[in-house]
Amino acid sequence: MALRQIRIMGDEKLEKVCRPVTEMTARTRELISDMLETMYDANGVGLAAPQVGILKRIVVIDVGEGPLVMINPEILETSGEQTGQEGCLSLPGQAGIVTRPNYVKARALNEEMKPFEVEGEELLARAICHECDHLDGIMYVRHVEGELFDVTADEESDEDWEDAE
Numbered sequence: 001m002a003l004r005q006i007r008i009m010g011d012e013k014l015e016k017v018c019r020p021v022t023e024m025t026a027r028t029r030e031l032i033s034d035m036l037e038t039m040y041d042a043n044g045v046g047l048a049a050p051q052v053g054i055l056k057r058i059v060v061i062d063v064g065e066g067p068l069v070m071i072n073p074e075i076l077e078t079s080g081e082q083t084g085q086e087g088c089l090s091l092p093g094q095a096g097i098v099t100r101p102n103y104v105k106a107r108a109l110n111e112e113m114k115p116f117e118v119e120g121e122e123l124l125a126r127a128i129c130h131e132c133d134h135l136d137g138i139m140y141v142r143h144v145e146g147e148l149f150d151v152t153a154d155e156e157s158d159e160d161w162e163d164a165e
Contacts, residue, residue: 001030001037004052009091011053015137018048018055021071024113028056032111035060036067044089046127048134051090059131063123070108070118073132077105082122086130087151088140095151096144100126 007013021028031054039047039060049058061068080102087095104125107117120128130140141148 001033003041004034004038006038006042006047006051006089007053009088009139009141011090013050013053013055014090014134014139016050016055017137018050018057018135020057021109021113024111028058029111031056032058032060032069036062036069039089042089045123046131047089048131050134050137057135059128059135061124061127061131063120063127065124068118069111070106070128070131071110071113073106073108073128073135075104075106075128075132076117077103078125078129079103082126083145084126086126086140086144088130090139091141091148093150093152094148096141096148097146098126098140098143099145100129100143104128106132 035047035052038052045063046061049056057072059070059073078101081099082102083099085095086098102125103121105119106128107115110116
């Protein structure tokens with residue numbers, strides 16, 4: 001496992017649509033492992049492959065319930081609404097207010113390339129939407145209501161921080 005450099009907003013890789021993963025290889029397994037290590041090291045709750053410069057449809061998420069690896073994720077259903085503070089590891093020190101679905105149902109492949117479905121509410125729903133957007137070259141700032149604002153490292157680690165990804 002190794003830490004990977006997180007790309008910062010303005011990097012062209014963050015604006016590209018990612019390619020589907022068609023087979024699990026040793027390099028893809030290593031990428032997933034590195035993404036998890038990088039996300040945890042940066043105190044994030046999610047990380048998408050383009051954020052480390054790889055244009056593959058892979059996201060990792062951990063909202064405190066253990067790691068969730070999603071390959072080729074697809075959102076099937078959403079409902080409800082939540083509005084809250086959201087940040088991104090690719091835009092450190094900044095946050096904004098974003099409205100997302102409060103419930104999300106998604107389908108993806110696991111590390112064995114077996115399909116599964118996941119349902120999430122609140123922070124997990126927000127994280128799934130946020131990370132899936134990355135796979136289509138969409139940064140959360142497109143959804144921000146009003147202006148971005150500065151956040152300190154202390155604020156980012158507070159218990160009430162909606163989304164440190």
